[in-house]
Amino acid sequence: MLKFQIKNKEENARRGTLSTAHGDVQTPAFMPVGTAGTVKAMLPQSVKATGAEILLGNTYHLMLRPTAERVASFGGLHKFMNWDGPILTDSGGFQVMSLSSLRSITEEGVTFQSHINGAKHVLTPERSMEIQHLLDSNITMAFDECVKFPAPYETVKKSMERSMRWAKRSKDAFIDKEGYGLFGIMQGGMHQDLRMQSIKALTDIGFDGYAIGGLAVGEGQEIMFSVLDYAAPALPEDKPRYLMGVGRPSDIIGSVKRGVDMFDCVMPSRSGRTGQAFTSHGVLNIHNACHRDSHLPLDSACDCPCCTQYTRGYMHHLFKAGEILGCMLLTWHNIRFYQQLMQQIRTAIEENRFEQLHNDFMSTYKNDKKM
Amino acid sequence: MLKFQIKNKEENARRGTLSTAHGDVQTPAFMPVGTAGTVKAMLPQSVKATGAEILLGNTYHLMLRPTAERVASFGGLHKFMNWDGPILTDSGGFQVMSLSSLRSITEEGVTFQSHINGAKHVLTPERSMEIQHLLDSNITMAFDECVKFPAPYETVKKSMERSMRWAKRSKDAFIDKEGYGLFGIMQGGMHQDLRMQSIKALTDIGFDGYAIGGLAVGEGQEIMFSVLDYAAPALPEDKPRYLMGVGRPSDIIGSVKRGVDMFDCVMPSRSGRTGQAFTSHGVLNIHNACHRDSHLPLDSACDCPCCTQYTRGYMHHLFKAGEILGCMLLTWHNIRFYQQLMQQIRTAIEENRFEQLHNDFMSTYKNDKKM
Numbered sequence A, B: 001m002l003k004f005q006i007k008n009k010e011e012n013a014r015r016g017t018l019s020t021a022h023g024d025v026q027t028p029a030f031m032p033v034g035t036a037g038t039v040k041a042m043l044p045q046s047v048k049a050t051g052a053e054i055l056l057g058n059t060y061h062l063m064l065r066p067t068a069e070r071v072a073s074f075g076g077l078h079k080f081m082n083w084d085g086p087i088l089t090d091s092g093g094f095q096v097m098s099l100s101s102l103r104s105i106t107e108e109g110v111t112f113q114s115h116i117n118g119a120k121h122v123l124t125p126e127r128s129m130e131i132q133h134l135l136d137s138n139i140t141m142a143f144d145e146c147v148k149f150p151a152p153y154e155t156v157k158k159s160m161e162r163s164m165r166w167a168k169r170s171k172d173a174f175i176d177k178e179g180y181g182l183f184g185i186m187q188g189g190m191h192q193d194l195r196m197q198s199i200k201a202l203t204d205i206g207f208d209g210y211a212i213g214g215l216a217v218g219e220g221q222e223i224m225f226s227v228l229d230y231a232a233p234a235l236p237e238d239k240p241r242y243l244m245g246v247g248r249p250s251d252i253i254g255s256v257k258r259g260v261d262m263f264d265c266v267m268p269s270r271s272g273r274t275g276q277a278f279t280s281h282g283v284l285n286i287h288n289a290c291h292r293d294s295h296l297p298l299d300s301a302c303d304c305p306c307c308t309q310y311t312r313g314y315m316h317h318l319f320k321a322g323e324i325l326g327c328m329l330l331t332w333h334n335i336r337f338y339q340q341l342m343q344q345i346r347t348a349i350e351e352n353r354f355e356q357l358h359n360d361f362m363s364t365y366k367n368d369k370k371m
Helices: A044-049 A059-064 A068-073 A077-081 A093-099 A125-134 A153-173 A192-205 A221-231 A249-257 A267-274 A305-309 A312-320 A324-350 A354-364 B044-049 B059-064 B068-073 B077-081 B093-099 B125-134 B153-173 B192-205 B221-231 B249-257 B267-274 B305-309 B312-320 B324-350 B354-364
Strands: A003-010 A013-020 A023-027 A029-031 A055-057 A087-089 A101-105 A110-113 A120-123 A139-141 A181-186 A209-212 A241-243 A262-264 A276-279 A282-285 B003-010 B013-020 B023-027 B029-031 B055-057 B087-089 B101-105 B110-113 B120-123 B139-141 B181-186 B209-212 B241-243 B262-264 B276-279 B282-285
Touching: A003 A324, A013 A324, A023 A029, A029 A324, A059 A068, A059 A093, A059 A120, A059 A125, A068 A125, A077 A087, A077 B312, A093 A110, A120 A125, A125 A139, A125 A153, A153 A181, A153 A192, A181 A192, A192 A209, A192 A221, A209 A221, A221 A249, A249 A324, A249 A354, A267 A276, A267 A324, A276 A324, A305 A324, A312 A324, A312 B077, A324 A354, A324 B324, B003 B324, B013 B324, B023 B029, B029 B324, B059 B068, B059 B093, B059 B120, B059 B125, B068 B125, B077 B087, B093 B110, B120 B125, B125 B139, B125 B153, B153 B181, B153 B192, B181 B192, B192 B209, B192 B221, B209 B221, B221 B249, B249 B324, B249 B354, B267 B276, B267 B324, B276 B324, B305 B324, B312 B324, B324 B354
Parallel strands: A029 A262, A055 A087, A087 A139, A139 A181, A181 A209, A209 A241, A241 A262, B029 B262, B055 B087, B087 B139, B139 B181, B181 B209, B209 B241, B241 B262
Antiparallel strands: A003 A013, A013 A023, A101 A110, A110 A120, A276 A282, B003 B013, B013 B023, B101 B110, B110 B120, B276 B282
């Protein structure tokens, strides 16, 4: 059971608080991704210092290494990785499809080979619930299947229907307790009728929150928004809504406008390691020679250690020299940028001026669509 | 001009303070290596938190990238890399020989090709002084030549004599100012007569400090100590003595016993990235499967974030998964271990019980010679 309170709304945008056994999460919220028990190149204290209140952990990675049983023997993922705030784990379903090899999918579940050592594993709704329980995840995700985009209508329909049966098995296997919850995942591709059938199936089962799956799979922002236009408001009003794997700053602000409360994406952390910086003026590639002699901070509007203590010239040098400190500082900055954006969004909704923030952002923020 | 005050001595071991324009350094001191303008995988604040008071920067790396002129345009190396404490830079001589290709050495200097892009560069005593001045180095090292070990007596003699002529040219080119100084470098291989001739040549020129070069080049600890036995005490009593590129904990404690005040080595930082941990019980390889399920800290005697907040099991996981956080935490620990060792050494000399510390350490510290 998870408590979710909506403080106020502005049109479809919602300002809320999700309460877990490990603390509250102010929504709309962005969750940095801590794939294998660490947000790459960041100390947990630094992640907290960015303003992040909740992390995402990947069931697929953790079940393979160090294994869920081992994490449990260390007292769960919070203790293992030294993060005392809330944690959401995905179900493993999406990454089994994108990372492992030799998959066979039956009604029972998915059999696959580890991308690490080739070992054979089976993931079912029941096993996914067990793993996420062993990890001590505050928010467990139902086990689902996500088809490739584009796919024929019948394929999407069959897959969605199987995901709904798996959602029911997930609910049945989930061990409920105070401050812990289970989210169902809507599927149905880009088809309104399938999305609506999926919502009906999920709400009949009943979950602590509802995720929107099968988006940000290559369909583009316009199509994604068009699905959210009908799918997000159709979800239960009193439960948190989570758009999985999204996204760029403009994706997030546009999705909040359509009623989404939670997001996760590797983009700020991955970009931090490849030299792409999110700034208040748009996206900047620190490898570019134009930064070599620049005494400017990455983003003069940012209060992170990277922007207050280092120049673009120094950051350019670190990336050219392949120095780990470059990844450390730029990851910190990017996650801080995302958290600052979420704070601006939350404050704007509270003050009933989110529409203005949205419009200003969409008209001034440059080139994040290139990423 | 640099001020060096010896607080007290116990036999040949010395407890001193070296004062620079960027602050004091308590000796015996260990300098973490910040090769290319960063101690790899560490924020400067974290380096300071380990107790380190002075860093070493590499002239060879910095002259190639980002270039000394560019560092100067950013206000010098302290400002460029956000380290406000003292910095010592090497002369570039040693690394030109070990890292670059197509070298030709004449009386004038060394012509070489960059290991980064193959560009041709010339390094002379005068150019080395200019580069270190541009970097704003508090302690500039004289430009010298270091022959491979072993080498014939005549080769070592000729090289030492050239290094002494280069030392004079370095002194003549050095721009002296308050809180900045120049160290001469003793050469002469494993030959007592050459070492003594080198000391005579250097002291005739006169330096702010004296480095012992040409050791830790593969001769082994026993031979190194036998050279230090006569060479260290023969250096001027009132100036700091710096043993370059050393070393393992047992090398350091044995060299302090023989009168050395300063050390630098990549060992703690490089080992931090490869999974070797220095602990109060000896060296530990975190990759070993025996650590997989260990709830113990790396070193229960250590107060660093790695040891107080994480288990060996978690550290093992990070290294197996190739996570940057593993390098960050283990580098921090190793540098803290070295700084704790230096603090113990300094306190022991002050309390006239260094001999006891030395003997206890040499009889109990395990396997650092394997590294």
